[in-house]
Amino acid sequence: MSLSLATLxxxxxxxxxxxLLALNLPLVVATLKGLPRSSVASLVLFGGGVxxxxxxxxxMREADRIIGSxxxxxxxxxxxxxxLSMKYVPDFLAVRGLSILVLLSAWPLLHAAFMKYGAPQxxxxxxxxxxxxxxxxxxxxxxxRLRDFFQWLFGRPERARAFGAGLLAYGFVLIVVxxxx
Numbered sequence: 001m002s003l004s005l006a007t008l009x010x011x012x013x014x015x016x017x018x019x020l021l022a023l024n025l026p027l028v029v030a031t032l033k034g035l036p037r038s039s040v041a042s043l044v045l046f047g048g049g050v051x052x053x054x055x056x057x058x059x060m061r062e063a064d065r066i067i068g069s070x071x072x073x074x075x076x077x078x079x080x081x082x083x084l085s086m087k088y089v090p091d092f093l094a095v096r097g098l099s100i101l102v103l104l105s106a107w108p109l110l111h112a113a114f115m116k117y118g119a120p121q122x123x124x125x126x127x128x129x130x131x132x133x134x135x136x137x138x139x140x141x142x143x144x145r146l147r148d149f150f151q152w153l154f155g156r157p158e159r160a161r162a163f164g165a166g167l168l169a170y171g172f173v174l175i176v177v178x179x180x181x
């Protein structure tokens with residue numbers, strides 16, 4: 001992935017999310033408030049995270065494995081953990097799935113910016129990615145905090161609009177920076 005694309009994608013994501021929050025549409029508010037305990041979101045986000053992780057584990061090289069000569073036992077074991085998690089730990093699984101996707105998507109973005117010292121503007125994207133990593137790790141440990149954040153955010157409409165405007169502004173910064181490399 002090129003550095004331009006790695007900066008443009010988070011910029012577009014932040015801009016779209018910022019627009020949705022700034023408009024404060026009832027559908028968006030209801031969707032985000034229901035996201036942490038949604039079974040559909042759990043299936044999509046956690047299932048997507050598990051599938052992506054299984055793809056990575058399935059393509060490990062021999063040097064990456066601690067024991068064993070094949071990736072198959074690792075894939076089967078982690079697939080079983082994913083299925084069992086969906087069955088026995090369904091609370092806030094969507095938040096954990098979102099955290100998994102954030103952590104897995106951070107790797108290609110940071111890899112694109114690695115050793116590109118000639119482009120200091122890459123730090124706008126890298127900073128966002130590291131903030132997202134910290135948030136993902138925190139929310140994976142205490143996922144109910146996302147529900148609490150949404151309750152606070154949508155408690156007053158001006159909070160959501162201000163937060164959305166901030167995300168939109170930073171998204172535009174990343175979009176502009178993406179075309180400066």
